[in-house]
Amino acid sequence: MPETSAPAGVLAPGQPAPAFTLPATPDQSLSLADLKGRPVILAFYPADWSPVCGDQMALYNEILPEFHRYGAQLVGISTDGVWCHAAFAAERKLHFPLLADFEPKGGVARRYGVYREHDGTSERALFVIDGAGAIHWSYVSPLGLNPGADGILDALDTLAAKNGAGVAP
């Protein structure tokens, strides 16, 4: 992964992942606590529909089976609202939840240190959280650059090695 200058305040490995509950669909919400016990990949992205994001989420959608081999759950988060997410997920056939960090706007992004005050969106930021709820790895990508998945996969590898856990073939 290329080096980037992460914005000051982005949560770093070892810190506890701030708890949150956000809408995942117009009538359902998802809490970080619901996912405890397994690794969680939090993918903050600036917006539904912008071409780079689309590619990034489409790529992750394609490699969900790779993430599942590690028992990891992927969650996308942006400041878009639930109906926007619903349309985006349906159009792109996404098979993982997109959370709406919409009210208060960017509240969760702020707590993770990845809110962009002037844009009203989050950074393009990735967090891998361990089963106990601590941040294992974080990365902020240049806004216009799809970070790919190699960093996430490497982080899941080091996490599995640390826990002595196997990875499904």
Place this chain on the structure above:
Amino acid sequence: MSRLTPPVGPDDHAQGPADAPVTLVEYGDYECPYCGEAYPVLKAVQQAMGDQLRFVFRNFPLTQQHPHAGRAAEFAEAAASIGRFWEAHDLLYEHQDALDDASLVAYAQLIGLDHAHLRAGFEGRYDEKIRHDFSGGLRSGVNGTPTLFVNGLRYDGPRDVESLVETLRAAAAEPA
């Protein structure tokens, strides 16, 4: 800097001399419109570089987005089993608007790929190879299609003939 893993090997589909000073690897999806745009550009780049360039294609089918990409990759790999990979690759990129099964059957006839070979491909004989290409791409930092690597390093620059040839010539001139 994202680096190609695994490096180019004997199982890869390659055009050009194995000892060429520069190797260009494309991770591609046969149904991806951006790969379709890159196809004539890469042909022109190959022409301009001549025997200074080895060109390698690896599979990165985004099957959730592109319903025909998986089958198209299986067809090309089946063609590779009779030594016709590049004919298949070119046919697919020249007919991106017709990649349904019936079209693939017609292309198979065009290149002399018999029904048994094609069926074996469709039944998954080469899926392990396709999956291997895909996983290697993920580990190498492929972030969409097409993604290009020049002598093992991901190329994020502009994808026009002139820029590519300039980059490749510079890479060829570097001491290995």
